[in-house]
Amino acid sequence: MNNNPIEHLIKRLAKLPGMGSRSARRVALHLLSDKDMNMDPLQSALQSARDKVEKCSTCHCLDVVNPCSICTHPEKDTTKICLLQSVGDVWAMERTGFYKGHYHVLGGVLSALDGVTPDKLSIGTLLSRLDGVDEIIMALGATVDGQATAYYVAEQIRKTHGDITISRLAYGVPIGGEVEYLDDSTLATAMKSRGAF
């Protein structure tokens, strides 16, 4: 059991997000127990994703074409850009089917603790694609870092494109949320931002 390739595979699997050493062991066993049925299809899926998927040089989303299919989609509203932290956020937003504009993936949020400085985020490419844009929608996380980043980016945008509307996602009670179990700040924000019934 201490042989290299198995242990090495388990260690690599355990580095995946949401995976511990126990589940990594389980997955490794699953893969090795039937190489043809389990291992090979995963390997070819990884290889094909590795070869074909790339980052869109415009919005930094992942796709098999560059610029990505959202950036080149003829029906997307080119006057709106939604600013998000990660590609997963873009997928989540696309799943809602509600938003019809473009995206820009920032690649994270500013964080002094994690050493994320403005030059590590794709702020430059955002600023270079602002011509013809009417609205930037800040959809970064409602965390301290997320909000500080949104504030910083908004400042940069205003320096050169003062006429662009900068909006943000609404804060409030999540749909399906029980008031009793909401945290204080969400509840206070929801009360402050209350609307007509």
Next chain:
Amino acid sequence: MNNNPIEHLIKRLAKLPGMGSRSARRVALHLLSDKDMNMDPLQSALQSARDKVEKCSTCHCLDVVNPCSICTHPEKDTTKICLLQSVGDVWAMERTGFYKGHYHVLGGVLSALDGVTPDKLSIGTLLSRLDGVDEIIMALGATVDGQATAYYVAEQIRKTHGDITISRLAYGVPIGGEVEYLDDSTLATAMKSRGAF
């Protein structure tokens, strides 16, 4: 987001044990976000495990050599064979460092529901390696199927090697277990099998 290789990778990842579509998406993003750091090492770990790891033809454990390093280990007691369901069970037993004998991986348990018949388990290879063995330790799961399988295998062993001692793991309170939260059958078994203090 509906492009083939990404969606395909997510679907493959979601088939891994303990992985749902949400965590599969997260893992896929993690892998694709930094191919050099995340994707490539996993791919090479998979490839090396795929190429080098094989099933031991004696005990059906997984190893880089065949027969495996446990079967060929000079200090293992060749007169004892511990019968287990899966390779993961062997690893668990080896981690305890307590047992010094050999193993035999059955590859599952008999199950009418799942269509697991005796010929699908490695019972034949077990019966063929019984010469010189003094004791078979049944370490199959303490489930109905596990026990039925142990019973069946014990019968087969007795047909040809009636002199072999057949034992089983002790049943009782797990170490660290609270009596209050134990299920009835475990508690009843622990009481019935009580020993001297």
